Amino acid sequence: MAQAPSTKSHTKAPVPGAQTLERMLYYLKLTREAEARIEQVLYRQGKIVGGVYVGRGQEAIGVGSAIQLFDGDVVLPSHRDFSSFLIRGFSLREIFCNWMARSNGPCHGRDNTLHIGDMSRGVIPIISHLGDTCPVACGVGMVLKWRKRGNVALVHFGEGTSSRGDVHEAMNMAAVMKLPIIFICNNNSYAYSTPTEKQYAVKDLAVRGAAYGMPGVKVDGNDVLAVYSTVEKALRRARSGDGPSFIECKTFRMTGHSAHDAAEYVPRELFAKWKKKDPILRLEKLLLAKKVLNKKQVDDVDADVKKQVDDAVAFAEASPFPEGADTLEGVYCDDGCWWKNTPVE
Amino acid sequence: MAQLTYLEAIRQGIWEEMERDPSVFLLGEDIGVYGGAFKVTAGMLEQFGEDRVVDTPISESAIVGAAIGAALMGMRPVAEMQFMDFISCGFDQIVNMAAKIHYRWGAAVPMVIRGPAGAGVHGGPFHSQSNEMWFVHVPGLKVVAPSTAYDAKGLIKASIRDNNPVIFYEHKYLYRRTKEDVPAQDFVVPLGKAAVRREGSDIALITYGAMVWTALEAAESLAKEGISLEVVDLRTLLPYDEQCVLSSVRKCSKVILLHEDTRIGGLAGELAAVIAEKAFEDLDGPIVRVTAPDTPVPFSPPLEEFFLPNVQKIADAARQLAAY
Ligand SMILES: Cc1ncc(C[n+]2csc(CCOP(=O)(O)OP(=O)(O)O)c2C)c(N)n1
Numbered sequence: 001m002a003q004a005p006s007t008k009s010h011t012k013a014p015v016p017g018a019q020t021l022e023r024m025l026y027y028l029k030l031t032r033e034a035e036a037r038i039e040q041v042l043y044r045q046g047k048i049v050g051g052v053y054v055g056r057g058q059e060a061i062g063v064g065s066a067i068q069l070f071d072g073d074v075v076l077p078s079h080r081d082f083s084s085f086l087i088r089g090f091s092l093r094e095i096f097c098n099w100m101a102r103s104n105g106p107c108h109g110r111d112n113t114l115h116i117g118d119m120s121r122g123v124i125p126i127i128s129h130l131g132d133t134c135p136v137a138c139g140v141g142m143v144l145k146w147r148k149r150g151n152v153a154l155v156h157f158g159e160g161t162s163s164r165g166d167v168h169e170a171m172n173m174a175a176v177m178k179l180p181i182i183f184i185c186n187n188n189s190y191a192y193s194t195p196t197e198k199q200y201a202v203k204d205l206a207v208r209g210a211a212y213g214m215p216g217v218k219v220d221g222n223d224v225l226a227v228y229s230t231v232e233k234a235l236r237r238a239r240s241g242d243g244p245s246f247i248e249c250k251t252f253r254m255t256g257h258s259a260h261d262a263a264e265y266v267p268r269e270l271f272a273k274w275k276k277k278d279p280i281l282r283l284e285k286l287l288l289a290k291k292v293l294n295k296k297q298v299d300d301v302d303a304d305v306k307k308q309v310d311d312a313v314a315f316a317e318a319s320p321f322p323e324g325a326d327t328l329e330g331v332y333c334d335d336g337c338w339w340k341n342t343p344v345e
Numbered sequence: 346m347a348q349l350t351y352l353e354a355i356r357q358g359i360w361e362e363m364e365r366d367p368s369v370f371l372l373g374e375d376i377g378v379y380g381g382a383f384k385v386t387a388g389m390l391e392q393f394g395e396d397r398v399v400d401t402p403i404s405e406s407a408i409v410g411a412a413i414g415a416a417l418m419g420m421r422p423v424a425e426m427q428f429m430d431f432i433s434c435g436f437d438q439i440v441n442m443a444a445k446i447h448y449r450w451g452a453a454v455p456m457v458i459r460g461p462a463g464a465g466v467h468g469g470p471f472h473s474q475s476n477e478m479w480f481v482h483v484p485g486l487k488v489v490a491p492s493t494a495y496d497a498k499g500l501i502k503a504s505i506r507d508n509n510p511v512i513f514y515e516h517k518y519l520y521r522r523t524k525e526d527v528p529a530q531d532f533v534v535p536l537g538k539a540a541v542r543r544e545g546s547d548i549a550l551i552t553y554g555a556m557v558w559t560a561l562e563a564a565e566s567l568a569k570e571g572i573s574l575e576v577v578d579l580r581t582l583l584p585y586d587e588q589c590v591l592s593s594v595r596k597c598s599k600v601i602l603l604h605e606d607t608r609i610g611g612l613a614g615e616l617a618a619v620i621a622e623k624a625f626e627d628l629d630g631p632i633v634r635v636t637a638p639d640t641p642v643p644f645s646p647p648l649e650e651f652f653l654p655n656v657q658k659i660a661d662a663a664r665q666l667a668a669y
Contacts, residue, residue: 049646050467050468050469050472051472101644101645102645103645107644109644109645109648110641110643110644110645110648111643112467112469112644115469127470127471128431129430129431129433129434129471130403161403163402163403163404163407164404164406165406165407165434191374191402192374192375192382193375193378194375194400194403198400198402199403265378321645321647322645324648324651326648326651327649327651327652328638328640331639331640
């Protein structure tokens, strides 16, 4: 993570330099490979016993946003924002242990998927109850505002989730209190089987920003650089005390809702159309064209990413399951609680 | 008679009520084109059309509120919660609006909220809860939890015909694992009536939902040891069949209360109080509870296994109680 901001240092819009561009490509690829392994290999081998939700096709949103967070910022990712966890410092080993229900995963086997939180790393995970993180982001935002260090909270949710009352209540409160929050809607066109026209009656959700009294913008969620610069503007606004923003990232879920869903309700041509907009290939092409990286370097990233995922899978597979009676531990945080978690400073 | 799964029985029950009564309609997330996350409503959109199988946004509070409004307008809505865990997002509408309307101003609110609950499929803390007691504590609601395919059909039909808000708990573990002969013709299983699933003489075991099957399995193996368990399936949790519970307790003089729900504030506590109040003189031993521990439902298989009551735990409790 980058250093905490001095409140002055973010007045001009940075263009991502070569180093940031490389990190973006790296995290995009690492996310894609890790999720592919979970969805297409481990799940099919029966090694992941619960549900599997991945964000194939929408990796640019998590990467383009989380990559610009500072120490002290807090992210509340959605269930498809795998990259946010990596960028905030979770190791693949930890993450795979969690997916595979191992005792040394961050949830110690109590919860699954990306329901992984760690306040010292500034990550608050979703619960399955969609939208419930948005009001939580308000509380985080209040404290960040009181601390006056220019930190922000960034909360992701799907366009389906945007229908929930909790999301409305949170956006309204954040606007009234001028909280430093970026509401990011990962609009991937389908909520489970429900297409956007059955979810909301506006053309773009972005217009809702104005209804609460905050900027509302839409952006190509498959263009990591567009996500980056849009989020950057909102971050600057939030850091300098001007309040929240709402960003609608238009993207597409290149899978079923979960690993057991063949998405037969999605017209096939939509997959073909969105495949052409693949966020990873787009950035890769750009970096090759701009000579930020050469072909050999891109191949090295691919190989490295694969190796890391291999390592994490092997580690998780060698890790023990929890003991049954462990389930009784830690319901309450008593003195000497083993569930150590230090709030982000 | 056709063999139906528990899931298919619920589907058939809803289907028949839709055919029988044009005021019955369905609403929920992904119930139309997709046919529901578990396919309970599969084919219904094609059969009954978009006005009677309504796909909604992800808005549990609005789903429940809309069902209440439609019920007040003379319809009989059946609202699906994709998982019963998410019923909390519609909680206020259920406990304050739906439950109190008749008591306050006399209108009927004939509606059903139904969906999958329960553990055993490694769903983790938010896809496995047995949260029925959130509603059993609310006067004005009815709470139903079938354990067999026959009952599932008969009880869903009775729930849809009932003039009160009914919360209908389907146990997801049973959906495709239980199967039995279910009549194709119209029948209902009345709300508020328990069933004795197995006659016995030593210990009355009172339970509901998927635990009925676990209890029957335990009873079978205990019978070989000479311990005779009577298994009572409550079927409806609010109002529960006090008479059936008490007569089984009086007959056996010993009692085990079993549920998959956690212990504190679970139904076993309520039943224990009633038994202590009304059948104390008939008891020959302590009232014993076999329940999940007071933790969230854990995800990892060994943890979930530890969490859930099973045959072993029931048998241990029964042996101790028999020897008392
Ligand atoms: C309150 C609530 N209702 C229903 C569900 C079941 N559910 C899980 S994911 C999902 C669709 C979510 O759609 P969206 O918010 O657009 O996010 P996406 O999965 O498309 O990324 C639904 C209905 C849930 N998790 N929470």
